[in-house]
Amino acid sequence: MRTRTPLGTGTVAALALSGLVATPAVAAEHPVINEFSADVDSTDTGLEYVELLGAPGTDLSDHRIVIVEGDSNTNQGRVIRVDPAPALDASGRGLLQYPLNGIQNGSASILLVQGPATNGQVVDADRDGTIDDGVGFTVVDAVGVTDADAGDLGYGTVLARGFDGSSATVGGASRMPEGTDTDAPGDWVRNAFNGAGVRTGTPAVGEAWNTPGAANRVFEGDVEEPPVETCDAQPTAIGAVQGSGDATPLAGQTVTVRGTVTGDWQVGGFGGFTIQDAGDGDAATSDGIFVYAPQARDVTEGDLVQVTGTATEHYGMTQIANAAVADCGEGALPEPVALELPIADHEATESMLVTLPQTLSILEYFNYGRYGQVVVGTERQMQPTAVAAPGSAEAAAVREANAANRITIDDGRSSQNPDPAIHPGTLETFTLEHGFRGGDTITGITGVLDWRFDTWAVQPTDAGTYAAQNPRPAAPEIEGADLEVASFNVLNYFTTLGSRGAITAAELERQQAKIVAAITELDSAIVGLLEIENNDGAALDTLVQALNDAAPTADGAARWAGIDTGRLGTDEITTALIYQPALVAPEGAHAVLDSSVDARFDSTKNRPALAQSFRDLATDRILTVAVNHLKSKGSACEGDSGSPEQGNCNAVRTAAAAALADWLATDPTGADSEGSLIIGDLNAYDHEDPITTLEAAGYTDLLERHQGEEAYTYVFDGQLGYLDYGLADEGLLESVVGAAAWHANADEVSLIDYSMQFKQDAQDALFAADPYRASDHDAVVIGLSFEADEPEEPGLPGGGHPVFGDDHPVHGDQHPGRGFGNGKPGKGPHAS
Secondary structure, eight states, X not given: OOOOBOGGGOSHHHHHHHTSOSSOBSSOSSOEEEEEEOOOSSOOTTOOEEEEEOOTTOOOTTEEEEEEEOSSSTTTTBEEEEEEOOOOOTXXXXXXXXXXXXXXXXXXXXXEEESOOOTTOBSOTTXXXXXXXXXXXXXXXXXXXXXXXXXXXXXXXXXXTTTTSOOSOOOEEEESSTTOBOSSGGGEEEBOTTOBTTBSSOOXXXXXXXXXXXXXXXXXXXXXXXXXXXXXXXXXXXXXXXXXSSSOTTTTOEEEEEEEEEEEESSSSSOEEEEEXXXXXXXXXXXXXXXXXXXXXXXXXXXEEEEEEEEEEETTEEEEEEEEEEEEEEOOOOOOEEOOSXXXXXXXXXXXXXXXXXXXXXXXXXXXXXXXXXXXXXXXXXXXXXXXXXXXXXXXHHHHHHHHTEEEEOOSOOSSSOSSOBOTTXXXXXXXXXXXXXXXXXXXXXXEEEEETTEEEEEEEEOOEEEOOSOOOOOOOOTTOSEEEEEEEEEEEOSSTTSSSOSSHXXXXXXXXXXXXXXHHHOOSEEEEEXXXXXTTHHHHHHHHHHHHHSOOTTOOOSXXXXXXXXXXXXXXXXXXXXXTTTEEEEEEEEEEOTTTOTTSOTTTSEEEEEEEEEETXXXXXXXXXXXXXXXXXXXXXXXXXXXXXXXXHHHHXXXXXXXXXXXXXXXXXXXXXXXXXXXXXXXXXXXXXXXXXXXXXXXXXXXXXXXXXXXXXXXXXXXXXXXXXXXXXXXXXXXXXXXXXXXXXXXXXXXXXXXXXXXXXXXXXXXXXSTTSSSSOEEEEEEOOOOOOOOOTTSGGGOOOOOOTTSOOHHHHSOOOOOTTOOOOOOSOXX
């Protein structure tokens, strides 16, 4: 029988077993969780923290603060967050400040542990409310909160609803007297839920003030005037606190500094401000520092203040915590330091006022809607394997240059889904009329350089010059093409609500409107669809009907039709084909490549390939279109650890590509077509193994041929490349006159997409029923020009065509362009 640490009955037994204490502790001899705040009314901004208390000088370098899920769900009994324990200052206090929603609301427990712990680790496998034996760490102290839901668990001392006579769930609490640990709820006093102590207001009588980094206090009904701070002390130079290395040389010591406020971040989640002094004459030390003081008086840029607090490192950034702030009058803002990419040493200007004088391109905006961040660089950047062979010196050089020539522009807030969204160049409110796209530029942005969320970022204080260098394009029209084929990712178009796509009917309506607008503007004869719900054709039928409703024909005939395949494979998403019956007609039945046809094509990981032949009604020529969606790079495949540069499951995709080429060579539709066109999301950049495998089999990459190495359909980590393809075999290649990507999606921010999740109401309203950001992938358009079969001429045996002389006109030059389904003019004559 295994043994367990009996946290359900208290932490003292565990401490005794660990040798940390010998007897139950009052005014505990071991470090304790002395105060915490996990939930307050309104927004938790600046009010999620855990305070430790112990003997000054206690080494907590091998300790961690662990959050364990208590709600009755699939994560119950699992570690959901791990952070290093903060160092204790001269008073024995250590403060861990969390970003917004760092500690979940509801039922959860906070553990101070010694030893390793990992995020996602199961520590209570049988969910009996005790930590299992063999978890790899020793629990030093623990406190849990449970709400009213049945089946919820807490670990350590559990503060349930009503532990103190109140009916509300506990949002935070303080030990009273400080440091006591009798392992009973009576050690704790509920903190004021209104944030009093950090926010304005007062607790209810008998509740505790929120006092992160300061002595715990219970409100007895008399409001005490805070002590008046003065500017009399001799300050230490900020550079001495920062030091010349990555961390402060004065960690845990109480310091007094004086400087001018360069950035006010008291609202928005940072819970403090930055100050900068006149400097210490050492270029290796920064003259600015962040002051964490959520309970401090209001400050504004330009104020001269004196700060006394503890020098600490917070996730790698030097700061002064537990700060008392004195108003010393009006200061002088320093001249911002000009930083040019690449930056040799960020630490030397950490928390200083800087400006970025270069014209910088907007590279990455994945976190813009959620966190207000964009990444900028000296020029737009390519994925290394989009321009060079994996493993090559050229690819390594691209990777290194990309990393060196970028920096983040943040918005001075850590709150999620901020309102309003701030334009990163002008610092004005982002709107549909005042937005930005990837490739637009910002020059001269000014702000404070800091290290947060594992990245160097400028928190702006003054706008730069913004230039819209990448205007929205219309759908491509391929010159000389009489027939167009497109590949379009519909970003989880699901008619089943609450699955992978739209959550609500309103979201589905918005998503469908954008997809319909995009496909209608593309107006291609054949469109291969990716990421449509695999629900026996119901989603496809719904989309086709919406397309027909949006663009009815004059004679009432359906403009669009779909290939009826039923369910394809086992994935929730599938591939599909739609077409315009006025332009092309299916030739024979569709064909499907999956594991049953070729074991190399693993259809438990790749979506089955769908092939259909079509007859061009204008020329009577036949082509085969195969639409594909190969395994993503995101999750690992058993037996395929992938490639560091090509991602997970590279071998799975490469084997599928080889099988696909071989399968298409067998004419799987039996239509005896002119040739085959592979389209879709192959989840590989064009120098990676799956694509070079198809090229070795005789296929030509049409985007590379017609757009060059810098073609792209997707932005990942601020780097361009294409995962979406048109590849023609030798039989079809002579009929291809062009290929292009429509940059209506990859360059747009997700804030304007159909989803209404993770958005405030004002950001939900940033929606237009247009093609832009209908997906996260750009559509690919391939232009074809077929010559019509010549009629038989009389007098020639077998109807043969005479050999043309040099003076015979080229048929393509005489063939007029023709209109497409929406009545727009023809696209010009055939290419010869």
